Amino acid sequence: MAEGKRYFVTGGAGFIGSHLVDRLLAEGNQVTAYDKLALGRSQWLDQASRHDRFSLVQADMLDAGTLTRTMAGHDVVCHLGANTDIPGGAADPQLDLKNCTIATSNVLEAMAANDVHQLLFASSAAVYGESPLNPTPEEVGPLLPISPYGAAKLACEGLISAYCHLHDIRAWQFRFANVVGGRMGHGVIYDFVRKLRVDPHVLQILGDGQQQKNFFLVEDCVDGMLFAFRHPGGRQCDIFNLGSDSSLKVTDVARLVVEEMGLRDVEFRYTGGRRGWPGDVPEYFHDVTKMRNLGWTAKRSATDAVRIAVGRLTAQAEPAPV
């Protein structure tokens, strides 16, 4: 179990980042979380802070000096820091340009400066936009994202690929489906739980509820990342779809949330339209064959993932603010 490596996790106080930090510490590694605590929350690191192998750097990835200085001496960078508010990015595209694209350029420059040669990156199925092929495998092209968020993740993938070549970096890039679980600060499940806490009788659903997506538990996500990372072979700059192979309609998610929260007779009110918001991809199926061929599959189905996520969110004092 004891791998004893030094990991540097950007976005380490975020939803997925903090779960990765917990897992890496449980395995006996040293972990530095780098997070400006804007979307991330220090309370997600309460468990991590009990380890003396853990430290938190509260700083912005746009502060290239601090980023470069604090990355020194690490073996592996796990780059999960980003703007994760997709609708917010559609309203203000600077959010994704700065906190994803430019931030990633800074992370890569810091890796080159510090001779760090291993990178795990949190990309997204949003790079596919409305894919011409469903289920969508990693080889689909051309990539036509429909949100600034998806565009920024694509920009990061390209930058990482160029740095792999120019600075002898090995990269594992993961295109995530909808990751769900405790500590979520956005997304449809978070949104439903928050609304139903305010009004347990009426639930507003964005779009027509027919949007269909792949849901995927955060612990499975972290497990899949580390499985691919530790699996021998592969390309110098490799890309993996990471998700479960089952999906759910948004209306069915609403039913599961209502059920898990022990509510009854909730009226669903739809805002209408195919999309939940501008840039929302209404129907997406992740092709996870590549990970399956590597020997890994998600332990939980989309339904189980949603149920567990609701349980965790409702057990938290209050969902984190977006």
Added chain:
Amino acid sequence: MAEGKRYFVTGGAGFIGSHLVDRLLAEGNQVTAYDKLALGRSQWLDQASRHDRFSLVQADMLDAGTLTRTMAGHDVVCHLGANTDIPGGAADPQLDLKNCTIATSNVLEAMAANDVHQLLFASSAAVYGESPLNPTPEEVGPLLPISPYGAAKLACEGLISAYCHLHDIRAWQFRFANVVGGRMGHGVIYDFVRKLRVDPHVLQILGDGQQQKNFFLVEDCVDGMLFAFRHPGGRQCDIFNLGSDSSLKVTDVARLVVEEMGLRDVEFRYTGGRRGWPGDVPEYFHDVTKMRNLGWTAKRSATDAVRIAVGRLTAQAEPAPV
């Protein structure tokens, strides 16, 4: 012939941009060239300046205020402004991040602010990196560029796609092969002509000379862009490989340059290695089937394009500085 539209051409004083400006003016359109005259040269616009339908805005795309103000009232944006020094971008990745990615974000914001809904964009075959499939069609994925230049062009493609969706923009994105011709300020032919003017006896060739690339005359490039733009149908955000369907080895290019310059007994000295520089793709074949199916092919082969380019460059007083 008289289309009478108002075109806004970023990089309008550059190599390809100034040829596009000349063509659009010859057709009777109004044209504004937007160029900071860093890589572009005002002398390439001498011919354009004789038209009263032409104006030049000397400004940087990073100056979002000037960009937005001067774009007002145009029908079509042709976005060709970028860092075009690929080896320079490998040494300083900020060059591509700023002058390509961030600049394109500014161009798109200016289009949204000014209600301009048509965009022609100069992308590059560099987005493919070392393509797993040669000849390479537009549908190849995943895209793994090996230079910051290729990464930045990919970032721009993604941004453009997102803006198409969010701001009802129609985009024609062209992945160029190696465009050659008069007014070039970089590239292997420019490099050879410049070196042979200094020393007509010895020619240093970067790499082993076996690199094989598609060469393509600038007038054909401009013609292909406008053909696709004016062809009915297509996707809202469409991507086209643009080039000729023939290619040449770098050593053969050297022979053609020597011949066209009327030189003899030139000794070729190779620096060695597969690549001319870090980030150079040694072997690339452009699949131009999509443009051919649209009804367009380049008029000149790679060999003709190189000969014509050398003739034009040597007829110029002095090649433009990189």
